[in-house]
Amino acid sequence: MSPKELMYIEDALGHEKQMKAACSSLAEQLTDSELKSFVLSLQSKHKQSYDSFYSLLK
Numbered sequence: 001m002s003p004k005e006l007m008y009i010e011d012a013l014g015h016e017k018q019m020k021a022a023c024s025s026l027a028e029q030l031t032d033s034e035l036k037s038f039v040l041s042l043q044s045k046h047k048q049s050y051d052s053f054y055s056l057l058k
Contacts, residue, residue, distance in 0.1 A: 001056075009053050016050035 001009075023043035030036040 009056055012053045013050060016046050016053060020046040020050060 020043055023039050023046060027036050027039045027043065030039060
């Protein structure tokens with residue numbers, strides 16, 4: 001893997017980690033169950049993306 005590709009993956013990991021944390025924080029504040037469920041599904045998708053990018057480093 002080239003250094004440029006590695007930097008892209010590291011950047012993507014950071015973005016996915018940040019989005020997962022933001023969704024988690026927002027979900028804790030929501031009272032509407034439907035909206036909370038939607039945000040938690042987004043959190044799950046960002047975790048999947050993070051895991052996919054992370055697996056490229058193994």
